[in-house]
Amino acid sequence: MRLDTEPRCPTAAECTVVAALLECDLPPISADLRFLHDVDRAAACAIPLMNPGRRAYLYRIAMRYRNRLLPEIRDIADGLRPGKTQ
Numbered sequence: 001m002r003l004d005t006e007p008r009c010p011t012a013a014e015c016t017v018v019a020a021l022l023e024c025d026l027p028p029i030s031a032d033l034r035f036l037h038d039v040d041r042a043a044a045c046a047i048p049l050m051n052p053g054r055r056a057y058l059y060r061i062a063m064r065y066r067n068r069l070l071p072e073i074r075d076i077a078d079g080l081r082p083g084k085t086q
Contacts, residue, residue: 007048
């Protein structure tokens with residue numbers, strides 16, 4: 001079985017989680033914040049950026065700052081868990 005590694009544009013769920021995380025008080029100079037800004041720009045410009053590894057990284061960021069997210073955003077973030085279908 002081969003995973004689809006071709007980059008694609010961020011999904012609506014990914015964009016929702018990214019927007020919510022950008023509203024959180026994250027460390028100003030961090031790889032997490034840079035990544036979130038990159039995904040946000042990719043979504044705005046319809047640039048294919050996301051792949052399974054980046055989706056997993058977004059999930060890890062969402063879990064790291066889980067307590068700062070609204071419950072409904074947490075539920076959406078849970079759907080980004082690696083191994084779950086999109």
